[in-house]
Amino acid sequence: MxxxxxxxxxxxxxxxxxxxxxxxxxxxxxxxxxxxxxxxxxxxxxxxxVPADPENTWVLDLSTGGRVSIRLRPDAAPKMVEQIKTLTRRKFYDGVTFHRVIDAPESMAQGGDPTGTGGGESDLPDVPAEFNNLPHARGAVSAARTQDPNSANSQFFIMFGPRLGFDHDYTVFGRVIYGMEWVDKIERGEPPANPTRVLRAYIASDNPPPYQAAPAPAAPALPPGETKATLPQ
Structure with missing residues (x-):
């Protein structure tokens, strides 16, 4: 039992x-x-x-008041990234304006033309298309071009908002990772009345100095024999 x-x-x-x-x-x-x-x-x-990669971080100091850091993507667009880095180290972008800045539907700021007209570029050869799967989301940085897909050179645009219709038609080569608030402040217009400028551009591995604001504009010169107090109001 x-x-x-x-x-x-x-x-x-x-x-x-x-x-x-x-x-x-x-x-x-x-x-x-x-x-x-x-x-x-x-x-x-x-x-x-994602670990920091200073050699592939593009730094733009804008006249809108701050520094923008862009993570470049050589894995997705190696030729365009190399072009950007070469031009940056040649100081090509220092002083260049954003000449075409529009909200919806395109919602982007375009720069990189030394003439400020939209028709200029660098003296380097054009870059063939590197269309990839990176989306044209807010903060995406993409290569501007003409009707020829293989005509990207020095011009670029930064997206204020998504425009997925651009995907697979323009080459995304980076994305803003810091300072998007300064991108949002870029002066609008085609062209803007007072265009925002790239004060200085750097590659982060080159140890850029801290951001330095643009100097205040000089006061207009007074006519001979007149003081500020005698000028008409």
Whole structure:
């Protein structure tokens, strides 16, 4: 009888385990990470942390009042990134204006023309199209071109908002990672009445100095023999 009782006790334990499992809390739901999506059930996925890459970080000091940092993407557009880096180190972009700045539907600021007219470019050869899967989302930096897909050179545009109709038609080669508030302040117009300028452009690995604001405009010269107090109001 003791042997039978022992078997009954063991059976009760095995029967109780699944019953307890059925009556316990439900299995944990998949953890959703904003950067990584759905994780493995019951686990937390670690967000992707992209390491700093100073050699592929483009720095633009704008006359709107601050510094903009752009993560270049040589993995997606190696030729355009190399063109941008070469021109930047030649100081080509220093002083260049944003000559075409429009809101919806295009929603972008275009610059990179040394003449400020939209018809100029650098003396480097044009860059062939490198259309890729990077979207024209807010902050995307893309290569401007003519009707010829292989005519990108020095001009670029920064997106204020998404314009996915540009995807696979223009070459995205970077994205703003810091200072988008200064991009938003770029003067609008075609051309703007008082265009925003790139004061200085750098590649971050070249150890740029801190941002320096544009000098205040000089006061207009007074006519000979007159003082400020005698000028008409």
């Amino acid at each position: 003791r042997f039978v009782a022992a078997l009954a006790a063991v059976a009760a334990i095995f029967i109780a385990v699944p019953a307890a499992a059925q009556g316990g809390p439900p299995p944990p739901k998949p953890v959703i990470d904003p950067l990584e999506g759905v994780g493995v059930e019951g686990t937390t996925r670690v967000p992707i942390v």
